[in-house]
Amino acid sequence: xxxxxxxxxxxxxxxxxxxxxxxxxxxxxxxxxxxxxxxxxxxxxxxxxxxxxxxxxxxxxxxxxxxxxxxxxxxxxxxxxxxxxxxxxxxxxxxxxxxxxxxxxxxxxxxxxxxxxxxxxxxxxxxxxxxxxxxxxxxxxxxxxxxxxxxxxxxxxxxxxxxxxxxxxxxxxxxxxxxxxxxxxxxxxxxxxxxxxxxxxxxxxxxxxxxxxxxxxxxxxxxxxxxxxxxxxxxxxxxxxxxxxxxxxxxxxxxxxxxxxxxxxxxxxxxxxxxxxxxxxxxxxxxxxxxxxxxxxxxxxxxxxxxxxxxxxxxxxxxxxxxxxxxxxxxxxxxxxxxxxxxxxxxxxxxxxxxxxxxxxxxxxxxxxxxxxxxxxxxxxxxxxxxxxxxxxxxxxxxxxxxxxxxxxxxxxxxxxxxxxxxxxxxxxxxxxxxxxxxxxxxxxxxxxxxxxxxxxxxxxxxxxxxxxxxxxxxxxxxxxxxxxxxxxxxxxxxxxxxxxxxxxxxxxxxxxxxxxxxxxxxxxxxxxx
Amino acid sequence: xxxxxxxxxxxxxxxxxxxxxxxxxxxxxxxxxxxxxxxxxxxxxxxxxxxxxxxxxxxxxxxxxxxxxxxxxxxxxxxxxxxxxxxxxxxxxxxxxxxxxxxxxxxxxxxxxxxxxxxxxxxxxxxxxxxxxxxxxxxxxxxxxxxxxxxxxxxxxxxxxxxxxxxxxxxxxxxxxxxxxxxxxxxxxxxxxxxxxxxxxxxxxxxxxxxxxxxxxxxxxxxxxxxxxxxxxxxxxxxxxxxxxxxxxxxxxxxxxxxxxxxxxxxxxxxxxxxxxxxxxxxxxxxxxxxxxxxxxxxxxxxxxxxxxxxxxxxxxxxxxx
Numbered sequence: 001x002x003x004x005x006x007x008x009x010x011x012x013x014x015x016x017x018x019x020x021x022x023x024x025x026x027x028x029x030x031x032x033x034x035x036x037x038x039x040x041x042x043x044x045x046x047x048x049x050x051x052x053x054x055x056x057x058x059x060x061x062x063x064x065x066x067x068x069x070x071x072x073x074x075x076x077x078x079x080x081x082x083x084x085x086x087x088x089x090x091x092x093x094x095x096x097x098x099x100x101x102x103x104x105x106x107x108x109x110x111x112x113x114x115x116x117x118x119x120x121x122x123x124x125x126x127x128x129x130x131x132x133x134x135x136x137x138x139x140x141x142x143x144x145x146x147x148x149x150x151x152x153x154x155x156x157x158x159x160x161x162x163x164x165x166x167x168x169x170x171x172x173x174x175x176x177x178x179x180x181x182x183x184x185x186x187x188x189x190x191x192x193x194x195x196x197x198x199x200x201x202x203x204x205x206x207x208x209x210x211x212x213x214x215x216x217x218x219x220x221x222x223x224x225x226x227x228x229x230x231x232x233x234x235x236x237x238x239x240x241x242x243x244x245x246x247x248x249x250x251x252x253x254x255x256x257x258x259x260x261x262x263x264x265x266x267x268x269x270x271x272x273x274x275x276x277x278x279x280x281x282x283x284x285x286x287x288x289x290x291x292x293x294x295x296x297x298x299x300x301x302x303x304x305x306x307x308x309x310x311x312x313x314x315x316x317x318x319x320x321x322x323x324x325x326x327x328x329x330x331x332x333x334x335x336x337x338x339x340x341x342x343x344x345x346x347x348x349x350x351x352x353x354x355x356x357x358x359x360x361x362x363x364x365x366x367x368x369x370x371x372x373x374x375x376x377x378x379x380x381x382x383x384x385x386x387x388x389x390x391x392x393x394x395x396x397x398x399x400x401x402x403x404x405x406x407x408x409x410x411x412x413x414x415x416x417x418x419x420x421x422x423x424x425x426x427x428x429x430x431x432x433x434x435x436x437x438x439x440x441x442x443x444x445x446x447x448x449x450x451x452x453x454x455x456x457x458x459x460x461x462x463x464x465x466x467x468x469x470x471x472x473x474x475x476x477x478x479x480x481x482x483x484x485x486x487x488x489x490x491x492x493x494x495x496x497x498x499x500x501x502x503x504x505x506x507x508x509x510x511x512x513x514x515x516x517x518x519x520x521x522x523x524x525x526x527x528x529x530x
Numbered sequence: 531x532x533x534x535x536x537x538x539x540x541x542x543x544x545x546x547x548x549x550x551x552x553x554x555x556x557x558x559x560x561x562x563x564x565x566x567x568x569x570x571x572x573x574x575x576x577x578x579x580x581x582x583x584x585x586x587x588x589x590x591x592x593x594x595x596x597x598x599x600x601x602x603x604x605x606x607x608x609x610x611x612x613x614x615x616x617x618x619x620x621x622x623x624x625x626x627x628x629x630x631x632x633x634x635x636x637x638x639x640x641x642x643x644x645x646x647x648x649x650x651x652x653x654x655x656x657x658x659x660x661x662x663x664x665x666x667x668x669x670x671x672x673x674x675x676x677x678x679x680x681x682x683x684x685x686x687x688x689x690x691x692x693x694x695x696x697x698x699x700x701x702x703x704x705x706x707x708x709x710x711x712x713x714x715x716x717x718x719x720x721x722x723x724x725x726x727x728x729x730x731x732x733x734x735x736x737x738x739x740x741x742x743x744x745x746x747x748x749x750x751x752x753x754x755x756x757x758x759x760x761x762x763x764x765x766x767x768x769x770x771x772x773x774x775x776x777x778x779x780x781x782x783x784x785x786x787x788x789x790x791x792x793x794x795x796x797x798x799x800x801x802x803x804x805x806x807x808x809x810x811x812x813x814x815x816x817x818x819x820x821x822x823x824x825x826x827x828x829x830x831x832x833x834x835x836x837x838x839x840x841x842x843x844x845x846x847x848x849x850x851x852x
Binding site for chain 2: 322324343344345347353354356361362363364365366367372377378380383386387388430
């Protein structure tokens with residue numbers, strides 16, 4: 001596969017070229033035979049769904065990972081980029097999504113952190129403060145910044161200025177390619193426009209930018225060319241002038257969508273009866289800067305999907321419902337009464353349980369055995385008056401191990417020894433043990449293999465088959481559409497729209513592809529129509 | 531193979547490592563310190579150990595929850611001072627004892643308030659309490675030592691029931707209750723969950739704040755009780771009373787398998803750890819070793835014990851992965 005598209009008639013040599021690179025991790029091929037070519041002084045967008053391999057590619061270019069196969073060329077010469085410092089030496093600097101500035105230091109100190117300019121001869125141990133200040137001021141002026149900002153702690157500057165400081169940090173060391181991972185995430189619209197104009201100005205001064213973004217509405221006008229990745233594979237590289245957002249979305253999601261969706265699909269022969277009672281109703285939920293007037297309803301026996309990009313407020317919505325985060329406004333009604341849970345413990349009592357995302361960080365309690373990981377959600381149920389009945393706990397856990405087909409040597413095995421899929425099943429058992437009638441699952445199949453995914457889908461379907469309800473949050477569109485009766489899409493803390501999934505849609509690849517396109521369009525602020 | 535499995539299951543028992551270390555030390559002491567194995571000396575060692583045992587049990591709760599409490603030594607001193615002060619003011623003994631315990635509880639709540647409600651780092655908040663409480667003890671004992679010859683009060687540390695020292699019986703009861711609460715009640719088990727992963731425990735429905743509050747309360751009450759017993763033993767309170775005990779108690783907990791990162795530890799382990807330190811000190815003094823050596827040897831043993839403990843756990847994990 002060659003990144004030089006047929007439409008590519010520019011004869012200039014590439015600044016950075018990735019040729020047929022493969023990167024594997026235990027159990028997954030993150031990048032398979034991937035290619036990418038960046039010209040000097042262009043803004044190049046790298047696009048793809050979660051898991052498409054964008055982050056892996058960035059980390060290869062910035063020296064965090066080493067490729068298993070393939071070559072990376074810088075100015076036409078093959079290079080081994082084995083550390084971020086080496087990448088910087090070659091003119092490639094990466095600005096990660098997570099802020100990497102030291103909040104208590106000034107911009108000047110941040111820009112030169114670990115690479116301070118020396119006074120006098122090289123090898124001197126003294127830093128040259130005035131030289132650093134002059135260089136920072138010169139660059140800051142290019143961005144129209146106020147020089148007084150350079151002496152204040154970074155924490156006192158706003159999101160936009162912090163982004164710009166990171167860019168300057170890259171430029172201070174003669175970067176010819178600046179890689180930016182979601183630079184506009186969390187910026188309000190006006191600041192985003194300012195940042196994009198600075199990116200264009202940078203390009204006009206000859207610096208190339210590789211932009212990773214999920215906000216497709218910001219491509220037009222800023223980006224020169226786009227490259228689309230899907231499932232670790234290069235799909236296409238197109239000049240932005242020759243394409244549009246809808247066509248790009250189609251390339252991003254247009255895989256063999258039938259299989260995963262079908263695996264996730266419920267074998268429903270008829271739709272939910274109109275008479276199915278509401279079990280959860282959320283009205284006007286708001287949390288400043290995170291959630292803006294979100295409402296939803298959930299009926300008995302229903303699976304509601306919540307789609308949207310990472311950071312769109314999906315997880316925050318779930319956390320607000322179960323009382324893990326405080327809310328500023330809004331009402332939650334569940335199982336016949338208004339509730340205002342101040343902690344997940346209260347949500348458990350109201351019959352709502354959340355299986356969180358990031359299994360290892362927020363889910364399992366490593367160091368405890370399988371049994372105790374299950375019973376932690378309702379320890380009262382295995383205690384008689386005062387004392388925990390270990391025998392009862394073991395037998396409860398053994399039942400779940402059988403019923404959910406959890407592969408473990410027994411309830412006494414430490415949970416960290418289980419595979420990801422089996423850990424996820426234990427977390428499901430934990431949810432079931434608290435006997436909720438609503439379970440919220442956040443990215444339920446994150447990082448688990450296909451077989452385990454099917455098992456997780458089966459658990460979700462069995463749960464609703466008993467007339468209970470599930471909210472599924474997922475970045476995997478086939479999974480989301482396959483499981484859900486309805487899909488609500490979030491964007492920037494708001495509800496962007498809602499789609500109902502017709503019976504049998506999951507079995508129809510064309511219909512699935514079209515629905516995925518619609519979800520992506522809602523999630524990215526594109527156009528829903530054709 | 532069978533013997534290996536046996537070794538593993540034995541090592542898995544809480545406090546097994548420190549138990550073997552203690553047994554080895556007792557054998558050593560019996561051989562090299564001739565007067566070690568006398569009833570009088572053994573009884574003396576046990577009574578010497580109860581203060582650190584009780585203090586360490588409170589600290590163990592805090593350590594398992596993932597926190598630290600540096601204030602307990604000073605809290606000991608304040609609780610003792612309040613108790614003796616009440617006695618000297620003519621209060622009946624039960625009232626004085628309750629006042630001492632309440633002082634410990636209040637100090638625990640004070641720590642918990644700053645740490646859990648106001649969000650202070652536990653290290654800093656309890657360091658503040660350490661200094662503050664030490665100042666109070668010094669103020670209360672500035673002009674004269676607080677002495678008490680109250681016979682009932684002195685019985686606490688000096689009395690015996692059926693030949694067993696009363697103080698040791700009190701420590702045993704505390705250990706039993708604290709141990710059962712920690713291992714067998716839902717609250718006790720929540721302490722481990724909070725120490726191992728507070729975020730996932732919270733999302734699973736554990737009342738994390740309540741747990742963190744409780745452990746500092748327990749630690750304060752234990753410190754109060756240890757202070758009362760020490761005052762009874764000395765029949766007085768002096769300005770520096772309890773100084774440095776917090777570190778000895780943490781050392782005892784660490785020897786007993788508690789992790790400063792949270793999630794690991796047991797009452798039995800800590801009690802054995804405290805006993806180990808008491809026997810060590812006793813042996814060295816019987817052998818007329820300079821007291822400074824006790825500090826050095828203790829330091830070496832703690833480092834060695836932590837290394838050994840880590841090695842044993844790696845061994846256990848390695849075997850269980852197969």
